[in-house]
Amino acid sequence: MTSLITSDLATNLLVFLLATILGQELIRHVSRLLHTPLMALTNAISSVSFIAALIVLSYPGSSTITLLVTVAVALAATNIISGFLITDRILRMFERRKPKK
Amino acid sequence: MTDVLAEYLYVLSVVLFALSLKFMSQVKTSRLGNFCAVAGMVGAIIATLSAYQVHQTGLLVGAVVIGAVVGTPIGLKVAMTAVPQRTAMSHAFGSLAVALVGAAEYYQDVATIDPASLSVLCGEMVLGFLTFAGSCIAFGKLQGLITGRPVLFKGRNVVNMTVLGGAVATAVYLVANPAMGQLIPIMAALALLFGFLMVMGIGGADMPTVIAILNSFAGLSAAALGFVLDNKLLIVAGSLDGSSGLILAIIMSQAMNRSFANILFGGFGAVAVSTQASSQTARTVQAYTVDDAAVVLQSARSVIFVPGYGMAVAQAQHAVKELADVLEARGVDVKYAIHPVAGRMPGHMNVLLAEAQVPYDQLWEMDRVNPLFPETDVAVVVGANDVTNPAAKTRPDSPLYGMPVLDVDKAKTVIFIKRSTGPGFAGVENELFYLPNTMMVFGDAKKVLTELVAAVRKMGA
Numbered sequence: 001m002t003s004l005i006t007s008d009l010a011t012n013l014l015v016f017l018l019a020t021i022l023g024q025e026l027i028r029h030v031s032r033l034l035h036t037p038l039m040a041l042t043n044a045i046s047s048v049s050f051i052a053a054l055i056v057l058s059y060p061g062s063s064t065i066t067l068l069v070t071v072a073v074a075l076a077a078t079n080i081i082s083g084f085l086i087t088d089r090i091l092r093m094f095e096r097r098k099p100k101k
Numbered sequence: 102m103t104d105v106l107a108e109y110l111y112v113l114s115v116v117l118f119a120l121s122l123k124f125m126s127q128v129k130t131s132r133l134g135n136f137c138a139v140a141g142m143v144g145a146i147i148a149t150l151s152a153y154q155v156h157q158t159g160l161l162v163g164a165v166v167i168g169a170v171v172g173t174p175i176g177l178k179v180a181m182t183a184v185p186q187r188t189a190m191s192h193a194f195g196s197l198a199v200a201l202v203g204a205a206e207y208y209q210d211v212a213t214i215d216p217a218s219l220s221v222l223c224g225e226m227v228l229g230f231l232t233f234a235g236s237c238i239a240f241g242k243l244q245g246l247i248t249g250r251p252v253l254f255k256g257r258n259v260v261n262m263t264v265l266g267g268a269v270a271t272a273v274y275l276v277a278n279p280a281m282g283q284l285i286p287i288m289a290a291l292a293l294l295f296g297f298l299m300v301m302g303i304g305g306a307d308m309p310t311v312i313a314i315l316n317s318f319a320g321l322s323a324a325a326l327g328f329v330l331d332n333k334l335l336i337v338a339g340s341l342d343g344s345s346g347l348i349l350a351i352i353m354s355q356a357m358n359r360s361f362a363n364i365l366f367g368g369f370g371a372v373a374v375s376t377q378a379s380s381q382t383a384r385t386v387q388a389y390t391v392d393d394a395a396v397v398l399q400s401a402r403s404v405i406f407v408p409g410y411g412m413a414v415a416q417a418q419h420a421v422k423e424l425a426d427v428l429e430a431r432g433v434d435v436k437y438a439i440h441p442v443a444g445r446m447p448g449h450m451n452v453l454l455a456e457a458q459v460p461y462d463q464l465w466e467m468d469r470v471n472p473l474f475p476e477t478d479v480a481v482v483v484g485a486n487d488v489t490n491p492a493a494k495t496r497p498d499s500p501l502y503g504m505p506v507l508d509v510d511k512a513k514t515v516i517f518i519k520r521s522t523g524p525g526f527a528g529v530e531n532e533l534f535y536l537p538n539t540m541m542v543f544g545d546a547k548k549v550l551t552e553l554v555a556a557v558r559k560m561g562a
Contacts (some may be wrong), residue, residue, distance in 0.1 A: 009217070012328050012336055019337040023344030026122040031131075032441070032466050033455075035349060035448025036184060038125055039316055043191045045118050045138050046323045046342035049199045051149040052330055056205050057161060058153035068205040070160045075198040077168025078175070079191050084139050085176025086187065091132045093181075093455040 037090040044083025050076035110148035111334040117141030118338055122345075128461055145334055181456045182413050185446040186243040188312055193236035196319040199326050200229025204285055206329060216276050218329055223272035225325035226285070227292040231268075232318040234296030239312060242305055243445060249305025257302055258366050264295045299365060307364050310353040312446050314361070317346025349447045356441035356467075358504040389540040391549060394516050395556035397540065401478035403434040405470065407509055408454065410444050411484025411520070412546055418457040420550035421483055425459070427557050437463055438470040438480075438507050440488040471508045480512035482533075483546050486519075492532040501529055515539040518549050 030038050053072040056065065117137045124134030155161055179187045203226045207214070214222075241247035254260075268291035275284045303311050320342025327335030354361060398404065406425065412418055425435045437459060443450035451464055465473075474480065482489055489509040492499040509515055510533055517539055533539055542549055 008331075009328075012331065012333065015333050016324060016328070016336050016340050019340040020344050022119060023122070023341040024348060026119065026126075026341075027345045027348045029126045030122065031126055031128060032439075032448065033128060033451045033461055033464060034125055034131055035352075036188075036446060036452045037131065037135075037448075038122075038345060039188055039312070039349065039447065040184075040191070041121065041125065041135060041138055042320070042342040042345040043188065043195060043316065045121070045142070045338050046320050047191075047195050047198070048114075048118075048142060048145055048335060048338040049195065049202060049323045049326060050142075051145050052202050052326050052332060052335055053198065054146070054149045054155055054161070055153050055330055055332070056202055056209060057157060058155050059209055060156065061205070061209050065205045065208050066157060066160065068201045068208075070157070070164045072198040072201040072205070073161060073164035074167045074171075075194040075201075077165045078172040079168075079194050079198070080142060081169055081172030082176035082187070083191060084135060084142075085173065086179060086184070087135045087138075088132060089177065090181070090184070090452055090455075091128075091135060093452070094128045094461050095132060 033094065034091075037087045040083050040087040040090065044080055044087065047076045047079035047083065050080060104152045107148035107152035110144050114141040114145040114148070114334055115337045117144065118341060122341060181452050183244075184452065185308065185312060185444075185449060186240050188446055189236050189240040189243055189315070192312070192315045192319045193233050193240060196229045196232035196236065196315075196322055199319070199322045200226050200233060200289070203229060203322075203326055203329070204289070206326075207285060208282060211280060211282060214279055216279070219276045219279055220272075221325055222329050223275060223288065225322050225329065226289065227268050227272060228318055228322040228325065230289045230292035231265075231296035231299070232315050232322060234293040235300040235311075236296075236315050236319075238297055238300035239308060239315060242300075243308060247301075251304040252301040257298070261295060261298050261302075261366075264291055264298060268292045268295060302366075303364065307357075307359075309442050309444070309446050309449070310350055310357070310359075310361075310364050313346050313350035313353055314365075315346070317343050317350060320344070320346055352441055353447055356505060386534045386541050387539075389542055391542060391544075391552045392556055394540055394542050395553055395560060397479055397514050397516065398428065398481075398553070398557055399560045401428070401433055401514075403477045404428055404436075404479045404481060405465075405474065405477050405512065406435070406437045407480055407482040407485050407489060407507055408437060408439075408443060408450055409483065409485025409488065410450075411486070413444070413453050413484070415484060415520075415546035417483060417546040417550055418453050418459075420547050420554065422454075422457045422459055424481075424550055424554050424557070425463075427554055435463060436465050436470060436473070438509075439464055439466050440485070440507055441467060441505075443485065443488065467505060467507055474508040474511040477512045478514065480509045480515045482509060482515065482517045483550070484518075486531055487529060489517075489533055490529065490531045491536075492529075496532070499529065509533060510536055510538075513538065516542060518542050518544070518546050520545065 053069050057069045118141045121134040121138035124130040271288040320339050324336050324339025429435050439450050491510045493501040493504045493506045
């Protein structure tokens, strides 16, 4: 079972803060041309909450829990699949016409 | 596979996710970035499936199949004009998924959960549910199912804060009495109501910022779930998403010269109307014909197109591209000036023009293109309005004052293609219409542009 106290809260906080700082730096350098596909991409990435649903689904739980998690799995899977597909579709449009010079 | 190996696969996924954002810095490497993110996702799922024993395999497969059946057509078919709605929907799905897993985790651990974990879990659920409701309303507004006007009522902010306060109070009471699971639906309902009320009060013009803020919330709630499950991959992915939404929201609000508080609580679009039309009642607009405009374009050496969302509404992006092609064939230097809030989400105008096969090196963002207007022969404004209004620079009494705008007025001639003589959506009169170097051409953008193409071609022959 999980617990913020037994799990290493300080380490998790460190990971969160470092990832946020890294994220700020990386996003700041993303081409302004690509802000729409960026949003589609980060949304697909954060749908890695799919694995959170998998983890909860591995516990022996009540039918309420199973129902909640199964719905979550379907929602996250929709986001992952549509997110990556649409990101690639948009990026292909930019690629199709390369600058002439 | 052992748990240890799964841990290392998680590390690989984290690196791939970070790299994917790095590769988004340039168009050239951007598709590689997307592939990195896909690889990271696949790695994460394989690692999780191997480290944890999932019991209900049938349900899992069924849910994934539903996800594929719904997600594939969305990914492959949604029109580029509808990408903002798709984005709002994906924020709704993502935040609801996170909120539901949070609720499941509570029911799972209710007997043993400690106050600290429960606090984070409650925060995660409140954020998840309010983002879900807010994103659904944003979807409705963008799709035109709900009015784009802000829905305001007296004491709106007091009511909203009371609802949010109620959700937080319920959460605090739950943390004090962890066994009271019946409080979860109450807390969820209050969070949903707050998200609904908040976004209902925001006008259609502010949707680019709202989408970015909801994006940030969705990411943060995923990161919070990572804390509860002690899953560092989820923490990283959630905070990357949260950072991205935050930065985009800041860029959008700066481009409109507004604070977050003003956007979330101000109810803009409704206020703006009252402060207009003070000293300009006597002025008239000079209308020109397509042929007049063609003569000017014919002698131009440099042209900058200024597209707005109205261009996409009129489905005129291909006509713009055609006119640009005709001009380029005559040796004219062609550029497109892109205001940060052009379109209905961050970067939307670039995507609409890329779809019309405009080369991306012709897309110039505001700060780079503004110094070029004084040397430009003709600026052609299509479906844009407020972002070209010089009153934002010169008239402190204008509701737009202080908002960064494109210096269209500095061009030698401005051709302004507009549907009707009425004021723009925000109700603010555009000073540009009355300048001596402005030629107003009235009519449907697509029709006018198509006629312009024909007229310029005829003159060239």
